[in-house]
Amino acid sequence: MIEGNERACDIRDTSGMWPYHPDLLATPVPRYTSFPTAAEFAPDVSQERHAAAISTATGDISLYVHIPFCEKICWYCGCNTAAANRTQRLTSYLDSLHREIELVGTLLPAGTRVRRLAFGGGSPNAISPVDFVRLFQQLVLHLPLGQPLVSVELDPRTLGPEWEGVFGAVGATHASLGVQTFAPHLQEAIGRVQPLQTIEEAVALLRRAGITSLNFDLMYGLPGQTMQDLDETLDLAARFGADRIALFGYAHVPHLLPRQRRIDASALPDGEARFAMAREGHGRLVNAGYTAVGFDHFALPGDPLAQATVAGTLRRNFQGFTEDQADVLIGLGASAISSFPDLLVQNEKNAGRYRMMLSQQLLPTGPGKERSVDDRRRGAVIQELLCRGRARVAADLLDSAMERLRPYLEPGLARIESGCILVIPDHALPYARSIAAAFDPYRQHSPRRFSSAI
Ligand code: SF4
Numbered sequence: 001m002i003e004g005n006e007r008a009c010d011i012r013d014t015s016g017m018w019p020y021h022p023d024l025l026a027t028p029v030p031r032y033t034s035f036p037t038a039a040e041f042a043p044d045v046s047q048e049r050h051a052a053a054i055s056t057a058t059g060d061i062s063l064y065v066h067i068p069f070c071e072k073i074c075w076y077c078g079c080n081t082a083a084a085n086r087t088q089r090l091t092s093y094l095d096s097l098h099r100e101i102e103l104v105g106t107l108l109p110a111g112t113r114v115r116r117l118a119f120g121g122g123s124p125n126a127i128s129p130v131d132f133v134r135l136f137q138q139l140v141l142h143l144p145l146g147q148p149l150v151s152v153e154l155d156p157r158t159l160g161p162e163w164e165g166v167f168g169a170v171g172a173t174h175a176s177l178g179v180q181t182f183a184p185h186l187q188e189a190i191g192r193v194q195p196l197q198t199i200e201e202a203v204a205l206l207r208r209a210g211i212t213s214l215n216f217d218l219m220y221g222l223p224g225q226t227m228q229d230l231d232e233t234l235d236l237a238a239r240f241g242a243d244r245i246a247l248f249g250y251a252h253v254p255h256l257l258p259r260q261r262r263i264d265a266s267a268l269p270d271g272e273a274r275f276a277m278a279r280e281g282h283g284r285l286v287n288a289g290y291t292a293v294g295f296d297h298f299a300l301p302g303d304p305l306a307q308a309t310v311a312g313t314l315r316r317n318f319q320g321f322t323e324d325q326a327d328v329l330i331g332l333g334a335s336a337i338s339s340f341p342d343l344l345v346q347n348e349k350n351a352g353r354y355r356m357m358l359s360q361q362l363l364p365t366g367p368g369k370e371r372s373v374d375d376r377r378r379g380a381v382i383q384e385l386l387c388r389g390r391a392r393v394a395a396d397l398l399d400s401a402m403e404r405l406r407p408y409l410e411p412g413l414a415r416i417e418s419g420c421i422l423v424i425p426d427h428a429l430p431y432a433r434s435i436a437a438a439f440d441p442y443r444q445h446s447p448r449r450f451s452s453a454i
Pocket of ligand 1: 079
């Protein structure tokens with residue numbers, strides 16, 4: 001399936017050559033953290049099917065644990081999270097999560113080993129350090145942890161000194177901080193105020209705690225953001241020594257996320273300005289020594305994510321670009337998604353229903369999608385295109401996608417080599433998601449539920 005790795009080995013800043021074709025970026029496209037995407041999920045996955053998928057897992061697997069709470073809710077946020085302001089709500093959620101861990105533990109066959117354990121949300125540090133340690137102990141007690149790589153997403157605004165010992169105790173080596181921007185006026189505009197000192201203290205604490213791979217989430221396309229704002233934020237992130245940077249375009253979809261109504265839409269940069277910011281971000285980070293990873297991640301050369309890029313083993317899962325090679329990812333917690341080779345299934349999103357199902361000792365099965373043979377073939381092509389910029393494509397798939405590929409082939413944003421290898425050249429990186437979407441049969445006419453391509 002895989003052919004060559006020119007992109008991976010030829011890491012240079014080509015962002016200055018990115019041509020701007022607004023017509024080709026106009027259609028919203030999925031981020032393809034899975035294929036089929038969550039938009040195709042339907043409520044027809046039974047608990048028996050969900051249980052059967054867990055009980056036939058083999059070998060090394062990964063776990064994702066979702067904590068859907070935050071101390072303060074940011075206006076731009078698209079995550080399934082709520083304010084952590086009611087102790088009773090947190091306690092009963094954690095009780096249910098403990099039950100789910102126990103239930104999944106009874107289903108997982110002997111011989112499986114959890115090699116990666118990711119805590120995300122929300123903000124896992126919205127719960128108390130004591131509750132976090134208890135949660136970890138529950139995982140140790142009921143699941144086959146095989147010295148997993150432990151990662152945790154964190155809100156730096158609420159990362160008190162008591163967390164330092166916790167990360168050491170659970171052996172966390174990877175952490176991700178929601179930074180978004182260092183510009184105070186932009187922090188005000190998006191409802192997330194965090195002084196520079198907050199980030200300084202969080203970084204120092206995490207390094208002392210043994211975090212060796214530290215990610216900063218950053219954003220462009222914010223209301224009132226200038227190129228200078230972006231440059232200053234990128235430079236500071238590099239100076240802080242972030243091992244990884246995820247640079248996302250802000251997606252303004254208040255019809256889907258009512259909390260975004262507080263953001264001044266009239267101050268949002270237009271499509272051309274967003275494109276220029278994406279280009280600037282790419283160029284600046286590559287020039288600062290980062291390896292470009294996929295279409296929106298960057299990593300220092302010593303980081304495992306950069307090494308996976310160079311080795312051609314980069315993959316994509318619900319957490320974005322990853323070096324994780326496991327074929328099974330089990331999501332725990334309300335709304336968490338599990339991925340099996342032939343099934344994608346989401347846990348019940350509604351926290352009340354999630355708790356109720358677990359109180360009856362039922363798996364909290366929500367909507368999902370069986371992955372047909374055709375889905376898996378198409379998913380492999382989409383993953384190759386997004387992770388490596390090229391994919392060997394079977395003739396029938398290429399034929400079926402040709403009409404949608406033509407607008408990209410004609411201006412040289414894609415090319416076909418040897419009749420069957422579709423290549424996205426480096427200068428066409430901003431179009432990668434749109435080109436990959438040509439293989440997505442569910443996406444003939446994209447509704448406005450996805451983000452813009454850049
Ligand atoms: S801290 Fe993160 S998850 Fe929580 S509301 Fe803000 S952006 Fe969303």
